[in-house]
Amino acid sequence: MESSFWQTLWLTFQLAGATTLILLVLGIPLAYGLSKSQSRAKPLAEALISMPLVLPPTVLGFYLLLAFSPSSALGAWLSETAGLKLVFTFSGLVAGSVIYSLPFMVQPLQSGFENLPRHLAEASYSLGKSRWETLIKVELPNIKPALLTGIVLAFAHTVGEFGVILMIGGNIPGQTRVASIAIYDEVEAMNYGLANQYALAMVAFAFTILAAVYLINRRMLRTA
Amino acid sequence: MIRIRLKKHLHAATGPLLLQPELEAQAGEFLAVTGPSGSGKTTLLRMIAGLETAAEGSISAFGETWLDTRQGINLRVQDRNVGLVFQDYALFPNMTVAQNLHYALPKGAPEDIISELVDITELQELMGRYPARLSGGQQQRVALARALVRRPRLLLLDEPLSALDQRMRARLQNYILRLHKAFGLTTLIVSHDYQEIFKLADRVVRLDHGAISQPELPDEVALANAPDGSFLLSGEVLHIEEAGSSFLMSVLIGTNVVQVPAAIADLRGLQPGDRVEVRFEAHQAILSR
Numbered sequence: 001m002e003s004s005f006w007q008t009l010w011l012t013f014q015l016a017g018a019t020t021l022i023l024l025v026l027g028i029p030l031a032y033g034l035s036k037s038q039s040r041a042k043p044l045a046e047a048l049i050s051m052p053l054v055l056p057p058t059v060l061g062f063y064l065l066l067a068f069s070p071s072s073a074l075g076a077w078l079s080e081t082a083g084l085k086l087v088f089t090f091s092g093l094v095a096g097s098v099i100y101s102l103p104f105m106v107q108p109l110q111s112g113f114e115n116l117p118r119h120l121a122e123a124s125y126s127l128g129k130s131r132w133e134t135l136i137k138v139e140l141p142n143i144k145p146a147l148l149t150g151i152v153l154a155f156a157h158t159v160g161e162f163g164v165i166l167m168i169g170g171n172i173p174g175q176t177r178v179a180s181i182a183i184y185d186e187v188e189a190m191n192y193g194l195a196n197q198y199a200l201a202m203v204a205f206a207f208t209i210l211a212a213v214y215l216i217n218r219r220m221l222r223t224a
Numbered sequence: 225m226i227r228i229r230l231k232k233h234l235h236a237a238t239g240p241l242l243l244q245p246e247l248e249a250q251a252g253e254f255l256a257v258t259g260p261s262g263s264g265k266t267t268l269l270r271m272i273a274g275l276e277t278a279a280e281g282s283i284s285a286f287g288e289t290w291l292d293t294r295q296g297i298n299l300r301v302q303d304r305n306v307g308l309v310f311q312d313y314a315l316f317p318n319m320t321v322a323q324n325l326h327y328a329l330p331k332g333a334p335e336d337i338i339s340e341l342v343d344i345t346e347l348q349e350l351m352g353r354y355p356a357r358l359s360g361g362q363q364q365r366v367a368l369a370r371a372l373v374r375r376p377r378l379l380l381l382d383e384p385l386s387a388l389d390q391r392m393r394a395r396l397q398n399y400i401l402r403l404h405k406a407f408g409l410t411t412l413i414v415s416h417d418y419q420e421i422f423k424l425a426d427r428v429v430r431l432d433h434g435a436i437s438q439p440e441l442p443d444e445v446a447l448a449n450a451p452d453g454s455f456l457l458s459g460e461v462l463h464i465e466e467a468g469s470s471f472l473m474s475v476l477i478g479t480n481v482v483q484v485p486a487a488i489a490d491l492r493g494l495q496p497g498d499r500v501e502v503r504f505e506a507h508q509a510i511l512s513r
Contacts, residue, residue: 119314122275123367125301126308127328128374137327141318 004173005197012178015090016158019097023105023154026098031109032135050103057100061167064096068168086168093169093176097158104153112146113139145217152213156206225251226378226410230271230281230291234434236262243267245436247429251286251377254404254411255439256425263431265414269380272412273308274301286377307371307379307409311386313363315355321366322351328373341369344402361392365399372407379404381413385420390479397423416499418442418458419478461498464491475502 030049034042052060068086069075078084086092116139124134140147162180169176171185179198186195228247233240243264249255257265270276272283274290277298283291290299315324325338342348345365355363364384371379381400385393397420404411404424415421421428427439459477464486466472471491473484484502494500 117312117314119310119312120316122301123308123310123314123370124316124327125275126273126306127370128302128305128330129327130302138316138318142316 005194007174008177008179008182008198009201011090011174011176012159012180015093015097015178016155018094019101019158020105020151020155022094022098023101024151027102027105027109027150027154028140031106032113032139034106034110035113049106052100053103057161057163058167060100061096061164064092064099064164065168068092068095088168088170088172088176090175093165093178096164096168097161100161100164101154101157104157105150108146108149108153109143112143112150116142145220148213148216148220152209156209159202159205225249226283226285228272228281228283230268230278230283232264232267232271232276232278232281234264234267236264238262241434243434245431245434247436248439249410249412251410252408254413254424254426256421256428256442257412257414257431257436258416258421258428259431261416264434265431266382268431269308269382269412269414272378273306273380274299274304305374305376305378307374307376309364309367309371309379309381309384311383313355313360313367315358315363315366315370317355320352320354321347321358324355324366324370325373328370330374337373337375338369340406341372341403344406345369345399359392360388361396364388364396368396368399368403372403372409375407377408377410379409379411381411381415383414383416386416393417393420400424416458456501456503458499458501461494461496461500463496464494473500475500477502 034045037045065087066072067074068078070079070085070087075086078086084091086095120138120142121134124138125131129137159178160180162184165176165178165181166184169178169181171177171181177185179202183195183198183202186192186198226247226249228245230246231242231244234243235241241262241264245264245268247255247268257268259265267276271278278291278293280293281291282289282293285304288299289295289297290304291297316327319327325341326335329335329338342351345368347362347365347369350358350362350366355366358366368384384400385396388396400411400413401424403409411424413420413424415424422442425442428442429439430437457477459475459482461473462476462481463474464471467485471486471488473486473491473494475482475484482502
């Protein structure tokens with residue numbers, strides 16, 4: 001097996017892992033805030049977060065390409081202040097994937113928070129505990145199935161993305177060439193054997209991870 | 225001593241309602257709040273605890289001001305130090321009984337309060353169990369103990385026993401009384417159950433259409449219901465059957481089932497499980513034993 005095959009798979013998982021970690025940090029406060037919010041702007045925020053679900057990935061990728069490019073205000077500012085170049089780089093892929101997979105993390109977490117009985121948090125507050133302590137010790141531990149769903153969906157969705165990456169990442173081996181792009185590339189080069197290797201790896205990965213989630217979720221429900 | 229004067233607009237099931245209760249309780253008193261459902265009893269308790277804000281009003285408790293809308297004072301629920309027990313227990317499912325109790329302990333506070341509470345509520349055997357593996361009565365004992373770990377002076381009970389059967393209720397009432405006395409608590413209980421009110425409360429207030437009645441002794445409430453020698457008893461509808469042109473209703477009052485004839489007009493959407501009040505005309509009572 002070619003070393004570029006493993007390099008591409010490894011890069012794919014690095015991208016998905018980094019994206020998922022960042023999404024956890026962003027998604028928990030976002031979902032928590034939305035679940036407690038009664039603001040009139042809440043539907044607007046929800047619509048904005050869910051946009052990647054309905055937009056063609058190429059639309060998102062196109063605008064990210066414009067926004068990240070050094071000739072745009074944002075791109076110029078990022079490059080000047082942080083030395084960050086987001087077009088055709090790994091960091092750019094992570095940034096794009098975070099936006100693209102955001103609803104897959106936020107939606108399960110939000111419904112997890114919303115389905116918790118309101119009295120749980122209130123009982124904790126009445127015991128003198130802050131919102132922070134209540135979130136960490138009471139609310140998050142009791143939405144473990146939602147957390148797991150969010151993590152897996154965000155990870156798997158990032159592994160499977162294509163359009164956004166093609167627009168802002170291109171196809172640089174070891175930097176931006178992930179599995180889904182590689183399949184396309186190998187097919188274009190009539191290299192069906194290698195394309196099949198990538199495709200099979202993806203199928204096996206998708207099945208394994210989904211089966212694991214359903215098994216773990218079932219066990220969690222049984223012990224809860 | 226607790227002084228409460230509040231105003232809040234509610235959207236109850238029966239339409240908009242202006243809730244404006246005024247209430248005083250002496251330290252160490254056990255006060256029951258009763259009244260029809262939808263009259264704002266739970267909201268009153270939640271406003272005292274600090275879980276809901278009043279449009280205007282004031283709450284002072286044991287020399288502290290918890291709420292004064294004129295001066296812009298509104299202590300958070302965390303800072304009011306009330307013991308709060310919900311009807312659905314609200315135990316943390318991810319923690320064992322022992323962990324639920326320890327969670328409530330303020331940092332650095334001595335742990336002897338926990339063993340004292342565990343003794344009174346007889347939880348020793350259950351400390352390692354998760355809430356999902358406890359019966360309703362056991363869960364409510366844990367909830368009671370947990371609410372008192374912080375040594376609050378005010379205990380708020382929102383229909384704490386209504387999900388339990390009659391026997392379990394009687395046992396739990398004993399635990400509540402023991403805790404109330406052992407810790408010198410001031411206790412406010414929302415309850416529909418006259419038997420419970422008689423057993424527990426020193427005084428009763430009735431919340432109706434948003435306003436609160438003068439406090440009365442539990443037996444005064446019963447006597448006021450019977451100016452002409454009749455009895456007013458509350459019970460649960462078990463069964464309704466047609467009997468010719470009228471209906472026959474089986475009502476569970478206490479542990480007795482009583483059959484009450486009812487006209488169609490009296491039924492008005494009554495269903496088994498609803499609570500009703502039954503007035504008995506009793507001009508002559510004959511006792512036997």
